[in-house]
Amino acid sequence: MDNEQIQVIDLIIETHIGLERQDPGSHEMTAKALSFLDTRSISRAADLGCGTASQMIILADSLHGSIVGLDQIPGFIDILNANALKRGLQDRVSGIVGSMENLPFQKGEFDLIWSEGAIDAIGFEKGLTHWNSFLKMNGYVAVACPCWFTDEHPDEVERFWSDAGSGLDTIEHNISAMQRAGYAPIAVFTLPEQCWTDNYFAPRAETEKVLLSKYAGNKTAEAYV
Ligand SMILES: C[S@@+](CC[C@H](N)C(=O)[O-])C[C@H]1O[C@@H](n2cnc3c(N)ncnc32)[C@H](O)[C@@H]1O
Structure with missing residues (x-):
């Protein structure tokens, strides 16, 4: 996909599709x-x-x-x-x-x-x-x-x-x-706090690092992360 044209919804999907869960829980x-x-x-x-x-x-x-x-x-x-x-x-x-x-x-x-x-x-x-x-x-x-x-x-x-x-x-x-x-x-x-932190925010932050380097310099991606 063209880096400049990427939409936030695409970034949301790309962030979440490889995660075990798409929201807090256990x-x-x-x-x-x-x-x-x-x-x-x-x-x-x-x-x-x-x-x-x-x-x-x-x-x-x-x-x-x-x-x-x-x-x-x-x-x-x-x-x-x-x-x-x-x-x-x-x-x-x-x-x-x-x-x-x-x-x-x-x-x-x-x-x-x-x-x-x-x-x-x-x-x-x-x-x-x-x-x-x-x-x-x-x-x-x-x-x-x-x-x-x-x-x-x-x-x-x-x-x-x-x-x-x-x-x-x-x-x-x-x-x-x-x-x-x-x-x-x-x-x-x-839900206990770890459902948010360990089970959702931490894995999500890892994929967002990957997105930032994949779409380096792209304003939409930077603003999203
Ligand atoms: C935060 S995720 C939770 C996913 C999953 N239930 C879980 O526990 O990991 C919210 C999900 O709701 C879906 N969703 C949001 N609005 C929707 C709608 N109007 N119709 C169908 N799915 C919708 C999104 O695509 C997304 O997969």
Whole structure:
């Protein structure tokens, strides 16, 4: 690609496509979230905004049914499908390209909708409201989402999230939003700091160093990093 013409979205994809995960989290926290569910009742699940779906292996190990991952970026879905094939999971696990805002599924199709670090891209309440009709009666939704821990935040941090297109709210606000969207909350917990630092920012910083040298002198790449 021409260095001068590179777009931020290409840089975001290039940064994240080789990472194990595209957002903060860990296998332990995925397993912890699963521990609150009656997994025996789950025969069909979706992972929305799945990225390359590092959590898919744990989901596939813990659930007996089929799981479909959905993401808007074809390169991420290709990796998910290749990994499913490599692990012999292709009959139960598949990925499709699509929009979380306009789901290409049947109403009432899922026992579980899973989504780590993606719903803030479309709005927490808006996303949950749209997704609700795709759940069976007594189905579950499990979402991880960046939240404010306090009511007051430094302007710089607020600007960072707003520039990233994420409207953040407090945990309490999101619990109320979840109830307004028709759900009864079962459990809420926060991620340990290493989920952000060791598991996401550190590997991401390494790939950004590579980008900086690959696109040396490119203003878009420098501003992005
Ligand atoms: C921060 S990443 C999280 C990826 C993955 N869930 C994980 O835990 O590593 C957010 C993902 O949501 C996807 N995404 C954002 N907006 C979307 C939309 N409107 N429809 C489908 N996918 C979307 C992005 O492409 C990206 O892969």
